[in-house]
Amino acid sequence: MESRLIPLRDNQPTSSFPIITIILIAANVIVYIAQQVHPLISETLTMVPAEITHGIDVRHAVLIPTDDGPLRIIPQAPHPLWITIFTSMFLHASLLHIGGNMLYLWIFGNNIEDALGKVRFTVFYFVCGIAAAFAQILSGPSSTTPVLGASGAIAGVLGAYYLLYPNARVLSIVPFFLAFVVEVRAAFVLGLWFILEVIQGFEGMGMQEGGGVAVWAHVGGFVAGVALIMACGGRNLADRQRRIVI
DSSP states (O other), rough: OOOSSSSEEEOOSSSOOOHHHHHHHHHHHHHHHHHOOOTTHHHSOOOOHHHHHOSGEEEEEEEEEEEOOEEEEOOSSSSGGGGGGHHHHHOSSHHHHHHHHHHHHHHHHHHHHHHHOOOHHHHHHHHHHHHHHHHHHHOOOOSOBBBBBBBBHHHHHHHHHHHHOOOOEEEEEEEESSSSEEEEEEEHHHHHHHHHHHHHHHHSSSSSSBBBOOOOHHHHHHHHHHHHHHHHTEEEHHHHHHHHHH
């Protein structure tokens, strides 16, 4: 997750142990380690929008010279291409990439898990990830740039947190010439993040062919998180959680 602020922790209490959040973090870390050992994981299990929209394994196409010109051979993918919508949620490009994503998931995920419960939070997380993937596909349906990372699903968590706990205080590092630490309202931290993502998306129309940040996945995930949390009860979830904690 990219932001002008780096969150360190929030002051929103929970009433249950965040086992699903921890499992998701552990799964992402394990898969990242596996990526370093087996690079083919990244090459075959990242999501490529053009592969989803066209149903062909375009990244492994081979050009064979013939008398009539080059012949493009597209091999059969080793797995159904739609699976990459899910597998890409657990893949990351670098240590900084996974570190930032897991930091956001840990700080904000435990409260959404607490509000929704274990089963609903699990479903919520993956539905947000799917919505984020489709938002990115819609922004560039013919793109052959691989998309990977948990940030689309985590953006859904941020959207839910923004709606449920806007007044929570988030201890954040503000990198401005010399970095300093300050407590900021969650509505400001997450609202600023979302606005910057939308601006960046319209400026660059998402991830370009040369690579970059899949900002429309972030926007799509955030909007899906807000919509889903409203469907699940909205602010009533936060009120119920407060009563339990008290």
